[in-house]
Amino acid sequence: DSGVTQTPKHLITATGQRVTLRCSPRSGDLSVYWYQQSLDQGLQFLIQYYNGEERAKGNILERFSAQQFPDLHSELNLSSLELGDSALYFCASRTGNSGNTIYFGEGSWLTVV
Amino acid sequence: DAKTTQPPSMDCAEGRAANLPCNHSTISGNEYVYWYRQIHSQGPQYIIHGLKNNETNEMASLIITEDRKSSTLILPHATLRDTAVYYCIVRLFTFAGGTSYGKLTFGQGTILTVHP
Numbered sequence: 001d002s003g004v005t006q007t008p009k010h011l012i013t014a015t016g017q018r019v020t021l022r023c024s025p026r027s028g029d030l031s032v033y034w035y036q037q038s039l040d041q042g043l044q045f046l047i048q049y050y051n052g053e054e055r056a057k058g059n060i061l062e063r064f065s066a067q068q069f070p071d072l073h074s075e076l077n078l079s080s081l082e083l084g085d086s087a088l089y090f091c092a093s094r095t096g097n098s099g100n101t102i103y104f105g106e107g108s109w110l111t112v113v
Numbered sequence: 114d115a116k117t118t119q120p121p122s123m124d125c126a127e128g129r130a131a132n133l134p135c136n137h138s139t140i141s142g143n144e145y146v147y148w149y150r151q152i153h154s155q156g157p158q159y160i161i162h163g164l165k166n167n168e169t170n171e172m173a174s175l176i177i178t179e180d181r182k183s184s185t186l187i188l189p190h191a192t193l194r195d196t197a198v199y200y201c202i203v204r205l206f207t208f209a210g211g212t213s214y215g216k217l218t219f220g221q222g223t224i225l226t227v228h229p
Contacts, residue, residue: 002156033216043157043200043219056216090156092217100145102217104156 003027004105006091012111018079021108025072025093031055032074033094033102034066038087049074081112117201122224125195131188133223135201138182144205146177147217148186150197150225157200157219160186191227198222 003026013019025032034046045058049068060066063081068074078085092104118136125131137146147162161168161175163184168175174187188195200222204215 002158004156035219042221043151045216045218048216058216088154092156100162101159103159106156107154109154 002103002105004091004093004103006089006105006108008108009106010109010111012113013081015081015083015112017081017112018077019081019110021076021078021089021091021110023074023076023091023093023105025074025091026103029093029103030072031094031102032068032072033092034060034074034076035090035092035104036087037090037107038084041087043090046076078110083112086110086112117203117220119199119201119220119223121221122226125188125191125225125227127193127227127229128190131191131195131225131227133186133188133199133201133225134183135186136183137201137203140181140203141205144203146175146181146184147202147204148173148175149200149202149217149219150195151200151222152194152197160199191225193227193229196225196227198224 005024007022030051033048035043037043046060047066048056052068063079066076088107090104090107092102094102145162145164148160149157151157161173163175177184200219202217
């Protein structure tokens with residue numbers, strides 16, 4: 001158990017809909033990362049937050065957005081969903097300033113039908 | 114972050130040591146070598162990391178060559194549960210105003226299959 005909690009574990013939704021994935025980082029971790037893993041793309045970095053502020057952006061679509069709240073949990077919002085958005089979405093966290101290791105949650109399976 | 118090269122797949126017999134190589138010839142002096150593994154559709158699991166010295170923990174050993182251009186992850190007694198995709202990642206760890214950055218960039222990794 002990495003200590004990173006993601007909900008929901010599985011989600012099935014229709015094209016055009018909007019979903020929110022939630023992540024609770026390990027206790028005390030200030031950095032949160034979001035990754036997408038689809039069958040043909042491998043693990044792709046989406047976005048990073050540190051203590052509520054966006055720190056780095058990867059290949060995140062404009063239809064996707066994220067935020068980190070004062071209690072440090074994070075949400076990834078996916079809108080106008082397309083079939084190609086079906087993937088595993090992972091959240092990871094790391095302690096700020098001195099922590100070197102990033103720990104991943106078990107992911108949220110999103111299926112768009 | 115420096116690019117890494119890993120063999121796409123490897124086999125290992127149960128109980129034997131699994132030695133997974135990784136080339137990172139363009140690594141710079143302040144880049145760390147990290148190893149993660151992913152067991153079928155689970156979240157990537159941290160294994161070990163190092164800068165220039167060899168490292169060992171309860172899961173594995175990491176051997177980094179003196180010129181730091183390559184490394185080897187060693188699982189001393191592989192079990193069937195070690196079957197997974199193993200990722201070698203070179204990561205720049207930067208500080209800015211006391212805040213550390215440093216996302217992980219995953220390649221294709223090595224599919225390790227441990228057989229009875």
